[in-house]
Amino acid sequence: MNDREEFLTWVYTSLAEAERAQFNGDDRPRRAIWSREEPVSVLGAWRNATNRDELVEAFEVLASSFSDCTGYSFDLIAFDMNGDMAYTVGYERISASMDGQPRTFTLRATQVYRREGGEWRVAHRHADAIP
Template sequence: MTDREDFLIWLQRDFVRAERAMFDGDAGPRRAIWAEDEPVTVLGAWRNVSNHAELVEAFDELSTSFSNCADYEFDLISFEVLGTMAYTVGYERIAASIDGEPRSFTLRATQVYRRGDDGWRVVHRHADRVG
């Protein structure tokens, strides 16, 4: 298996499962796929963070807004794996409740990943709403 194939398997299995859980109100799986060592950053559709402590707080706070994830799809536009680093660019199409109100929205998301002894971990995310 190539590094690209290995990364795609992780992305489609672990990353998608973690994001679906987040939009269902559970931040735990998303926190688990993020690197614990610095640097980690988020330039988000709702909040920006620049260290791991802020990341945990932001994910926990954000997850309380979401529930009833009816659909999550990651439309991968581009990706590359270069040694222990990777990136993805794509659209996240989400149907979930926000503060109890069913909503559908799309995020443009660019992410950077680092591979360590424990596998792939997200280290940077930039996302914004489309439209």
């Protein structure tokens, strides 16, 4: 398997599992795949963060509002990688309860990744809801 194939495998397994857990109320897997090195940032559909402490707080608050994730999928539009940097652009399709109310929604998501110690980590996320 080449580097590009390994990266995509990580996106569709570890990253997707962490996102699914987040929408099921558990932010620990998402925090685990995010970089521990600055800079990190989120320009989110519901919360923003510009450093690791804000990021952890944002993930905790979001996780507390989500539960009962019955569906998560990621439709990749584009990606590229260059050495230890990569990005993805795509649509996240989610079915989960938010504040106890079942919802189905789609997010446009762009993420930037760094390879740190041989492992891919998320360094930046921008997502917005499609009306």
